[in-house]
Amino acid sequence: MTFLSHRTVSILGVLGKLAASLIIVLSAAWGALALWYHLHGGAAAQTIGALLWAALGIGSVALWWLRGSARALLPYGVGFVLMLVWWSLIAPSQDRSWADDVARNVTGSVKGSVVTLDNVRNFDWRSDDDYTVKWEQRSYDLDELRTVDTALSYWTGPLIAHTLVSFGFADGRFLTFSIEIRKEKGESFSAIGGFFKHFETSLIAADERDILRVRTNARGEDMHLYRVLMPRAAMRSLFMAYLDEADALKRKPQFYNTLTANCTTIVFEMARRIVPGLPLDYRLLASGYLDRYLFDVGALVPGLTFAQLRDGGHITARAREANDDADFSHAIRRNMPGYDEDGRAVRQMPKQAPRR
Structure with missing residues (x-):
């Protein structure tokens, strides 16, 4: 009974760690796309910024699994908080070179x-x-x-x-x-x-x-x-x-x-x-x-x-x-439902519609 309890706890721990890892990887993907769409400096700067951010997220998860300590996630956690602050400051504009x-x-x-x-x-x-x-x-x-x-x-x-x-x-x-x-x-x-x-x-x-x-x-x-x-x-x-x-x-x-x-x-x-x-x-x-x-x-x-x-x-x-x-x-x-052959609105409508 004790063995099963320890095993259950171990399995739950691994599942929880997998779930947390997935969330971090997804957040890294979100951050990479956010940088891609908003970094200035052209495609080169956008690509470098997105890749560095993705590498930080994935690398943090890898270190966590290799070392077993959640402290490996601290740099990414701080960076993600700063990312959210930056994201909140992006405001819409009325003045751009519109199409x-x-x-x-x-x-x-x-x-x-x-x-x-x-x-x-x-x-x-x-x-x-x-x-x-x-x-x-x-x-x-x-x-x-x-x-x-x-x-x-x-x-x-x-x-x-x-x-x-x-x-x-x-x-x-x-x-x-x-x-x-x-x-x-x-x-x-x-x-x-x-x-x-x-x-x-x-x-x-x-x-x-x-x-x-x-x-x-x-x-x-x-x-x-x-x-x-x-x-x-x-x-x-x-x-x-x-x-x-x-x-x-x-x-x-x-x-x-x-x-x-x-x-x-x-x-x-x-x-x-x-x-x-x-x-x-x-x-x-x-x-x-x-x-x-x-x-x-x-x-x-x-x-x-x-x-x-x-x-x-x-x-x-x-x-x-x-x-x-x-x-x-x-x-x-012309002849569209609700309009006559001249394309004018029909006033008198049937009362019921077949439900098909």
Whole structure:
């Protein structure tokens, strides 16, 4: 009995040491990536800093196992505390050499029911690298708000999609909001970098012929568009939530985070302020399946199966065909669920949707 007790204690001790070693190695990997993304001096300095930090972590664990004394971890422990202090001091900025398409964040003011937006993007994209820069001031009457649509743009397989939300007005205009990384000139998106304070958050408001067309036609992404059924008051509140987010970013910039503060999770948090009780779901992280989540909570056009909604909202080919159409927004919506053959919103909806 005593032998078994000593053996159990010994096994537990080894397992605990293995677990602690794994945590240290993982923290060393995190620190190496943090240094890689934030050290100044170019790729050489980043590589040297990351390798030295990783070597310190792994070497400390090796000495611990060889010598049997946890004191071998002391230098790494001190270094990791200093690393956390340095990390906490990395702050987002408003002033960098931003890429043209995220050079400005939208801002807005409200007078009665009329919202006036500054820095609405309306670029003319000929390719991803060839475009005409155009920022506009636009006004919208929220009393004339009629529809809300969600676009999912797939750029890296079925799991991940970029989420955009588009508001349609009675005068036929559409305005799309998109929460994106605010990349600097010469930068490109990195999902890993999004975990390491590598990008600030940008809130873009844009004409659909800019922000949807650039993804389908210039960048070769695949897009699905869905009409989201919301009471008029909820539509208005969601629009205003975007303005609140814009005001917050104007007052204090924020870092984009691939997991906790991305294009889908931020939209969900805004929507949950308007419709309490929306369930948390893994599809808020696996954003490519957000459409199925919206279907399951009853937010999409009723009377159709999910497959019918997805097929009917597959607008990639229509967007490419409508590339030069001045009425791009209605062209991509023709016969889409919730819209008629002219791309105008249908008011009378079926009462129930098959749950398939």
